[in-house]
Amino acid sequence: MKINWFPGHMHKALKEIEQELKKVDVVIYVLDARIPLSSVNPQLSKITENKPVLYVVNKIDLADEERVKELLGQFRGENRDYIVFNSTAFKSELVFDKLKKLCSKKIEKYKAKGIKATIRAMVVGIPNCGKSTLVNNLCKKAKALTGNKAGITKRGQWLSVGDGIEIFDTPGTLYPNIEDQLVAKKLAYVGSVRDEILDFVSLFDEFFALLNEKYSNLVENRYKDCKTLEDIAKLRHFIKAGGELDLEKAAYAVFDDFRKNRIGKITLD
Numbered sequence: 001m002k003i004n005w006f007p008g009h010m011h012k013a014l015k016e017i018e019q020e021l022k023k024v025d026v027v028i029y030v031l032d033a034r035i036p037l038s039s040v041n042p043q044l045s046k047i048t049e050n051k052p053v054l055y056v057v058n059k060i061d062l063a064d065e066e067r068v069k070e071l072l073g074q075f076r077g078e079n080r081d082y083i084v085f086n087s088t089a090f091k092s093e094l095v096f097d098k099l100k101k102l103c104s105k106k107i108e109k110y111k112a113k114g115i116k117a118t119i120r121a122m123v124v125g126i127p128n129c130g131k132s133t134l135v136n137n138l139c140k141k142a143k144a145l146t147g148n149k150a151g152i153t154k155r156g157q158w159l160s161v162g163d164g165i166e167i168f169d170t171p172g173t174l175y176p177n178i179e180d181q182l183v184a185k186k187l188a189y190v191g192s193v194r195d196e197i198l199d200f201v202s203l204f205d206e207f208f209a210l211l212n213e214k215y216s217n218l219v220e221n222r223y224k225d226c227k228t229l230e231d232i233a234k235l236r237h238f239i240k241a242g243g244e245l246d247l248e249k250a251a252y253a254v255f256d257d258f259r260k261n262r263i264g265k266i267t268l269d
Contacts, residue, residue, distance in 0.1 A: 001202045003184040005193045006176040013171040018047050020168055023120055025103050026052045028095070028167070030125035030134060033063035033084070036071050037269040038186040039126045043175040048124065052102035054095070055082040058130040061089075064215075064267040071269065092138050096163050119165045127172030128191045135159065135169045186268050191259055200251035204229050208254065210268060218264035222257065 021027075027048045032039040036057055055075040057068060068084065075082040081098055100107060103119050110117035125131045138161040158168050174192070178184040187193050189207055208229075211219050226232045233239070233250035240246045257263050 001199050002181060003188055003193060003198070004176070004178055005197055006174055009171060010173045011176075013173050014043060014047070017044070017122070017124065017170055017173070020122060020170075021047065021051065024051060024122045024168065025106060025119050026054060026099055026121045028054050028056055028099070028121050028123045028134075030056045030058050030123060030129045030131045031075075032126070032129045032190055032192070033057050033060045033065075033068050034190050034267055035186045035269050036068060036267070037074070038183045039129055039190075039192070041124075041126055041173060041175055044124050044173060048122075051122075052079040053081075054098050054102060054121075055080070056095070056134060057082060057084045058134065059086060060084050061086040062261050062265060064265050067267040067269075090137065092140070092161070095138065096165060099165060116164055120168070121165060122168040122170065124170050125172060126174060126187065126192045129172065131172060132169065135167060138167060189255065189258065189268065200255055201229065201247050204251040204254065207258075211258070211263070211266070214268065215264065215266055218266065222263045223254075 029040075029044070029048070057072070057075070060068065065084075072082055072084070079102065081102060083094060083098055085094075099119055099121055103117070106119070107117045123131050123135055139159055140162075158166060160166050172192070174187065178187075184193070185203060185206065188198055188203065208219075223232055224235065226235055229247050229250055230245055232254060233245040233247055236250060236253060238246040238249045238253070258266065
């Protein structure tokens with residue numbers, strides 16, 4: 001199946017992001033550690049390219065940390081830095097310190113005038129990458145809606161997180177007409193595309209082949225000698241009334257296993 005999901009609220013969100021960027025000193029770009037390269041939105045990267053960027057490689061507790069380390073060099077450079085963590089278990093001071101280093105020129109400029117600078121940051125990323133959970137942790141209270149599915153945050157909001165820092169939380173955004181369907185499918189695998197538009201049976205073969213290519217030992221531990229979707233349906237006893245194998249349930253179960261870390265720590269990029 002061809003995947004292309006770009007609902008109207010994302011179009012509005014990109015317009016809002018462009019407008020609010022005029023007020024922003026630094027961008028916090030949240031990436032999913034299971035697909036750190038595929039979770040870079042080219043359209044977001046283009047409109048934020050003139051701002052300092054802190055890449056937050058999130059959900060590391062679900063990912064292959066050694067593989068992620070191999071990719072991290074791509075997220076550091078002039079006016080670029082990164083931090084790796086699980087947004088549900090971290091110290092906000094680490095983020096604040098990185099933001100202040102990226103905005104050191106502004107801080108020193110204001111300090112010379114005897115004024116404490118306010119750093120304004122914008123949080124961006126694909127749907128379901130953990131942006132709102134990160135925001136709530138920075139705020140030390142729930143101010144943004146969260147959930148384990150795409151499209152929960154619909155509009156941006158400015159929030160004060162203390163320590164002279166304000167953040168603008170934005171909706172998760174993809175981009176129209178994703179030409180690289182391998183990237184599109186990886187976004188679907190991690191839950192960044194709304195499940196309701198997906199056919200998990202159609203997606204299964206390519207996904208299972210990718211898992212076997214990269215983590216055959218983990219797949220074997222979880223699914224024994226299963227080679228096909230039918231094998232997994234039999235293993236899990238997913239059978240409809242009348243004795244027919246329930247392939248839809250079996251396919252979704254494998255994706256759910258991946259998303260909930262039951263197969264193991266995996267990075268697909």
